[in-house]
Amino acid sequence: MTxxxxxxFELGRLLTLLMDGNINAVQLxxxxxxxxxxxxxxxxxxxxxxxxxxxxxxxxxxxxxxxSPQLLASANVxxxxxxxxxxxxxxxxxxxxxxxxxxxxxxxxxSCSSEDRPRIIREYAEQQLExxxxxxxEQERQSLERRYRQRSIDFKAVAEKLHRFTHIAKRVAIAxxxxxxxxxxxxxxxxxxxAQRAVIATVVDSVHAQWTPQLQQMELRRxxxxxxxxxxxxxxxxxxxxxxxxxxxxxxxxxxxxxxxNGTITARVPKQAFGFTVVTPTSHIVDFGTEFGVMVGTAxxxxxxxxxxxxxxxxxxxxxxxxxxxxxxxxxxTRGQAAKATTVGEIHLVNVSDHPGLFVRELPDRNRRTGIxxxxxxxxDIVGGGxxxxxxxxxxxxxxxxxxxIPVPSVGRYGQTTGQYMPLPAFPFIDGVFAPDGSEGxxxxxxxxxxxxxxxxxxxxxxxxxxxxxxxxxxxGDTFQGQLDGKVYGTMGYPAINxxxxxxxxxxxxxxxSAMPAxxxxxxxxxxxxxxxxxxxxxxxxxxWILVDGVVRAHFYDMTHSSKTARxxxxxxxxxxxxxxxxxxxxxxxxxxxxxxxxPTIELKLKIE
Amino acid sequence: MSxxxxxxxxxxxxNVSREFVRLLTTxxxxxxxxxxxxxxxxxxxxxxxQDTCEVMWSKYTQTRPIKNFxxxxxxxxxxxxxxxxxxxxxxxxxxxxxxxxxxxARAEEVSGQISERVHALRRCLAKLSEHDQRLLRLRYEYGxxxxxxxxxxxxxxxxxxxxxxxxxDVLTRCVRRRLAPEGWL
Numbered sequence: 001m002t003x004x005x006x007x008x009f010e011l012g013r014l015l016t017l018l019m020d021g022n023i024n025a026v027q028l029x030x031x032x033x034x035x036x037x038x039x040x041x042x043x044x045x046x047x048x049x050x051x052x053x054x055x056x057x058x059x060x061x062x063x064x065x066x067x068s069p070q071l072l073a074s075a076n077v078x079x080x081x082x083x084x085x086x087x088x089x090x091x092x093x094x095x096x097x098x099x100x101x102x103x104x105x106x107x108x109x110x111s112c113s114s115e116d117r118p119r120i121i122r123e124y125a126e127q128q129l130e131x132x133x134x135x136x137x138e139q140e141r142q143s144l145e146r147r148y149r150q151r152s153i154d155f156k157a158v159a160e161k162l163h164r165f166t167h168i169a170k171r172v173a174i175a176x177x178x179x180x181x182x183x184x185x186x187x188x189x190x191x192x193x194x195a196q197r198a199v200i201a202t203v204v205d206s207v208h209a210q211w212t213p214q215l216q217q218m219e220l221r222r223x224x225x226x227x228x229x230x231x232x233x234x235x236x237x238x239x240x241x242x243x244x245x246x247x248x249x250x251x252x253x254x255x256x257x258x259x260x261x262n263g264t265i266t267a268r269v270p271k272q273a274f275g276f277t278v279v280t281p282t283s284h285i286v287d288f289g290t291e292f293g294v295m296v297g298t299a300x301x302x303x304x305x306x307x308x309x310x311x312x313x314x315x316x317x318x319x320x321x322x323x324x325x326x327x328x329x330x331x332x333x334t335r336g337q338a339a340k341a342t343t344v345g346e347i348h349l350v351n352v353s354d355h356p357g358l359f360v361r362e363l364p365d366r367n368r369r370t371g372i373x374x375x376x377x378x379x380x381d382i383v384g385g386g387x388x389x390x391x392x393x394x395x396x397x398x399x400x401x402x403x404x405x406i407p408v409p410s411v412g413r414y415g416q417t418t419g420q421y422m423p424l425p426a427f428p429f430i431d432g433v434f435a436p437d438g439s440e441g442x443x444x445x446x447x448x449x450x451x452x453x454x455x456x457x458x459x460x461x462x463x464x465x466x467x468x469x470x471x472x473x474x475x476x477g478d479t480f481q482g483q484l485d486g487k488v489y490g491t492m493g494y495p496a497i498n499x500x501x502x503x504x505x506x507x508x509x510x511x512x513x514s515a516m517p518a519x520x521x522x523x524x525x526x527x528x529x530x531x532x533x534x535x536x537x538x539x540x541x542x543x544x545w546i547l548v549d550g551v552v553r554a555h556f557y558d559m560t561h562s563s564k565t566a567r568x569x570x571x572x573x574x575x576x577x578x579x580x581x582x583x584x585x586x587x588x589x590x591x592x593x594x595x596x597x598x599x600p601t602i603e604l605k606l607k608i609e
Numbered sequence: 610m611s612x613x614x615x616x617x618x619x620x621x622x623x624n625v626s627r628e629f630v631r632l633l634t635t636x637x638x639x640x641x642x643x644x645x646x647x648x649x650x651x652x653x654x655x656x657x658x659q660d661t662c663e664v665m666w667s668k669y670t671q672t673r674p675i676k677n678f679x680x681x682x683x684x685x686x687x688x689x690x691x692x693x694x695x696x697x698x699x700x701x702x703x704x705x706x707x708x709x710x711x712x713x714a715r716a717e718e719v720s721g722q723i724s725e726r727v728h729a730l731r732r733c734l735a736k737l738s739e740h741d742q743r744l745l746r747l748r749y750e751y752g753x754x755x756x757x758x759x760x761x762x763x764x765x766x767x768x769x770x771x772x773x774x775x776x777x778d779v780l781t782r783c784v785r786r787r788l789a790p791e792g793w794l
Contacts, residue, residue: 035704
């Protein structure tokens with residue numbers, strides 16, 4: 001390093017501390033001396049500060065936000081629609097040119113209708129382009145003429161003889177200039193196309209993935225992509241790995257930037273790719289080398305969960321100019337934290353432990369038959385604390401009288417109804433649970449107070465709880481795996497909800513819609529029956545009830561282990577909000593009614609815009 | 610107000626406002642860079658810019674037409690900066706009075722080339738490594754302090770200041786080189 005560079009570097013170090021508000025008294029005194037002793041240092045200081053000011057302007061466009069709205073208001077000038085300043089694009093022209101060019105356009109726009117505005121703006125842009133090209137042509141012409149005149153003076157003596165040749169030379173010169181302009185244009189165009197066509201990321205794996213438009217190759221370039229079904233893992237050139245869960249619409253912007261319009265993704269970012277940014281309609285999520293999930297649901301609200309490391313969530317400054325700084329509200333989140341950015345630019349912390357299974361962190365088994373994003377939602381997985389696509393735990397469940405999360409115990413035991421409905425606000429897709437008994441009075445089956453008025457009198461007892469799986473435990477600790485039609489259930493491939501009578505669970509269909517705004521819920525399908533096990537000592541009976549918004553849509557009664565398995569196929573409509581599954585006993589005996597909803601799913605269909 | 614100006618229906622007022630906003634839009638970055646250079650503090654510069662703009666607007670109708678809007682604006686900004694230093698006291702001030710005048714003259718000249726400097730800066734930025742560009746984004750686009758960035762990346766704070774100083778130094782010298790007359794340097 002030369003002494004001049006060393007000198008400027010030291011000055012730059014002190015200025016960096018100064019501008020970060022972190023300079024101490026000794027450093028400040030040193031900086032003062034450096035500036036006082038040498039005008040070269042003062043010149044460097046000034047240029048350094050202007051670089052800082054321009055960086056802020058160039059990268060954040062904050063000065064406009066700090067002045068224009070207030071000033072426009074005080075000057076009593078209407079702020080034109082869409083006049084919000086965004087970060088300045090590298091290709092943006094200088095302000096003076098913009099102001100000059102915009103003047104006649106503003107006058108025209110004042111006197112036209114809103115329908116005509118796009119046309120006028122387009123015509124104006126074309127006109128400006130034409131003018132610019134005409135100016136360029138005129139400049140070229142004048143330049144050539146000047147050069148020709150100079151040349152003609154130099155060769156005055158032989159001008160006549162060379163007249164013919166100079167005429168040709170002029171033409172050749174013009175051709176050369178045109179060629180060089182064209183070449184320059186082509187080089188620029190090629191560079192632009194190259195930037196557009198550079199591979200940003202690669203699809204390295206997928207499970208049941210369907211894309212719109214259909215992917216022709218696994219290398220992804222800049223542009224919008226829609227994963228309509230399934231999962232896919234996309235590895236960015238920067239080293240970041242992203243798991244996409246359908247339906248998911250996004251735009252790949254660069255090797256370190258993705259715009260997520262809706263859907264759910266999980267990103268694993270190595271240290272060297274820090275700064276990886278997920279832009280959502282309401283926030284920017286900047287990574288510092290970590291693993292995190294982002295979900296954009298209805299109303300464009302976005303939620304981030306941090307699994308490892310640290311991220312920064314930022315709501316961009318509001319267009320009203322309320323924030324005087326480039327960054328709007330910002331929150332740093334560390335491992336185990338989650339937050340939601342609202343459409344009004346607020347960030348709220350969310351309790352991540354309430355719904356830990358919201359994001360898929362590994363691609364699921366490609367042989368699974370249910371829980372396929374964009375196609376089939378697995379309700380058993382939701383009971384196990386998952387998102388309906390394989391993040392739930394087998395043999396995890398909920399106690400219907402307390403609402404507590406419980407695993408299948410090592411020894412089976414009874415529970416007794418409290419006659420209360422237990423809302424589960426922490427579960428985004430489950431409204432609540434209960435243990436039904438008509439003799440206890442009204443049986444509430446939703447957080448909105450819907451009543452199951454046909455509920456029979458039951459023993460009021462239940463066994464184990466409501467679980468994702470089919471594991472059955474006797475009071476002696478013996479374990480059996482539930483079966484229907486000779487098929488063993490309660491596995492990832494063949495999921496089931498195990499709800500020994502008397503138990504009820506209500507799913508929140510609107511909660512599901514909120515998390516997946518791009519799909520519609522088409523129908524509920526399932527098998528149901530009492531598990532077939534040969535050693536059952538008595539023919540216990542159970543009723544199966546399926547209600548939508550409190551209305552009984554299916555009822556199978558007096559089912560025993562020898563009854564035929566029932567098949568459910570219930571259409572759902574856009575206005576349906578609650579789906580309730582209930583099992584009840586005959587009010588006499590609660591023994592051995594191992595009731596299963598096997599392969600309980602909601603069929604999904606992509607909404608057509 | 611002269612009687613032959615049709616201010617009654619507000620038409621002329623609106624035109625004056627438009628003219629002012631246009632001039633301000635053209636010059637505000639220059640003014641901001643000038644103020645920041647004199648106060649070396651982001652928040653203070655924001656406040657002084659705001660105050661300057663308000664004074665400019667209140668005086669504009671009486672002063673127009675203004676030959677050199679940029680110079681007029683920096684003069685108002687300079688007075689605002691003097692007011693700020695008068696209130697702040699000398700304790701933490703970086704410049705003496707004479708030095709402030711010198712810096713002001715240099716800042717006016719340098720900020721007067723703001724468009725050329727932004728243009729040059731764009732090209733200099735493109736030459737930085739991806740890593741350095743990302744650090745600048747964290748600093749300026751997302752508004753983090755350098756200390757925050759160091760903590761979030763788990764890097765030593767001292768080292769991050771050195772890195773940032775290096776990046777700013779490279780950019781400052783690069784912009785200077787690009788604006789220098791041919792053959793200089």
